[in-house]
Structures are given as C-alpha cells and as structure tokens.
Amino acid sequence: MTWAGVVVASLACYGLKLAGLSLPERWLQNQRVQRTVPLIPIALLAALVGTQTFAIGQHLQLDVRAVSLVVAIAAVLLRAPFLVVVAAAAATAALLRLWL
C-alpha cells in the first residue's frame, strides 16, 4: 500500500512539472489560476505545521513538540539555515524528554 502511494505521488509530481513545460501556455495562464496556485503551498505547509505539532493521529495533544515549534520559530526569525532549524527542534524535544 505504501509503495503504491509513493509511486503514484512521485509520478503525479513529475507529471505536474512536465505539464507546465508542455501544455499550451494559455491553459494555465488564466489569472485566477496564477493567483490561486501560489496560495496552496502556504496553506498546506501551515496546516502541516499545526497538525503535526498539536496532534497525534486524530487526537489533539499538547506535548514537548509545542516547545520544539517555539524554538523552530525563533530559529527561523534569526534566519538560521534549514538544517539548524530542524536540528534545534529535534534536539529540544529530545532534551525535554530526558529531563521531564
């Protein structure tokens, strides 16, 4: 099951890239499409941040991950590189679990 999802999603993402290069320009040149598509990653990434911080499966849960998020936000505001942001969040969770 995981394999099928991984393969289909990968081909879909490749297909989207190829479609952009191949389809007639006017198909996707529509103003509404141009305005709407860039908003989708913003909403989805924000939704992922929220759900992956405050939930496990279908249950809302407040735990050390919330502190990790605060640390990650601070790192982003300080313009830390990607890996530092991710590592700081992971290290925060790991350390808090050791102490608590």
Place this chain on the structure above:
Amino acid sequence: MQTESTRGILRDALGIAVASGAYAISFGAISVAAGLSITQTCLLSVVMFTGGSQFALVGVVGAGGSVWAGAVAAALLGSRNALYGIRLASLLKPRGWRRLFAAQFVIDETTAMAIARDDPRLGRYAFYATGFALFVFWNAGTLIGAFATQAISDPKVLGLDAAPPAAFLALLAPRLRAREPLAIAIAAAVVAIAVLPFVPAGVPLLVVAVLVAVYGWFRR
C-alpha cells in the same frame, strides 16, 4: 557567454545544492522515522524530487495518516511546479527527450536561479547547473539521513518526531513576507487543527487546500 558570470552561477548553484543536501539529510531521517523503507525514501528523492511534497507525504504517513492522503497533499504542493514550468518553457524551449529530462529539474530553486538572469543563455545555464548540482546533493543527503536513522533503534529519542513541523516551518517562512500570506497561514493552521478530531488523518490538509483554492479563486 562570459566565463566570469558562468563561474558565479556555478558557485551559487553549488551553494544552494550543499544547503539542500543538508536539508535532505533531515528528509531521509524523517522519512525512515515515519516508517518508509530506505528504497521508498530514495525513490521519493529521485522521482518526486520536490522537497515540500516529499516532506508532506512522509509527514502525513508519520502522523498516522493514510499514504493516499499524503499523496494528495504531495501533489497539491507540487502544483506550483506546473506554474514554474510555464515560466521556464519559453526560456528552455526543450524538445523531445530533453523535455522529459528538463521537467524533473523544474522546482523552486532552479526557477529562481534561471529567471534571475537577463541573458537567456545564462538563464538556461543557471537552470541546468542548479538542477544537476541539487539533484546530486539532494539524493546523497537523503541516502545519508535514511541510513543513519535506520541505525537508530528509536528515532523518538533523538526528537525526530518533532522535526517535521520545523521542516515545514522552514519551507513556509520565505513565503510569509506579506500580510496576506501570513493571515492565510495562520487561518490554515487553525482550521486544520479544528477539523482534525472529526475527520481521518491527512484529510484536514485537503479541507484547507479546498478552502484556500476557493478563497484564491473568488478573491477580488
């Protein structure tokens, strides 16, 4: 084509590639921690090759969602690459098998590097140089992260379950430089959390995607 400018482009491309390679290490780690195999993790980096979508898929799976909910989220996040493709088509003018090849490189970084040049030849050079370098470092990083994580018995000890939100935040931050995107981001997070207890895992993302699409479509 001036050698000096191609050299500068090459240096920038390598800088981007090295930074992404480091980021790919965290992707490999998060993916294996989410329960994907090393082969599946590497296939994502080779074939999907678009960071946000890859993180979305393994993030949803790691949070207990179905792989199909993750797949839809990945495809939705990848939709922006189609728009990049339109912008790049007139610059690259790829024909035949070259188009199949060029398409794989149509991502955030290559688009930014290519459209920043005034000279179309330098634009094409920047696109392919960034694409090649990134592809190599992205896949090497993925492999390292995946193998390193498999060697660990419990990824939770390293706080790897807290890593995905930070990764999404790092991808999101550069897009939030104005008031509207910031408001959309906050609203999206709140809505996703609010509907989460009532729908299967992964579905909150689809709810948010539909809402933002409707908003974008009907906004003035």
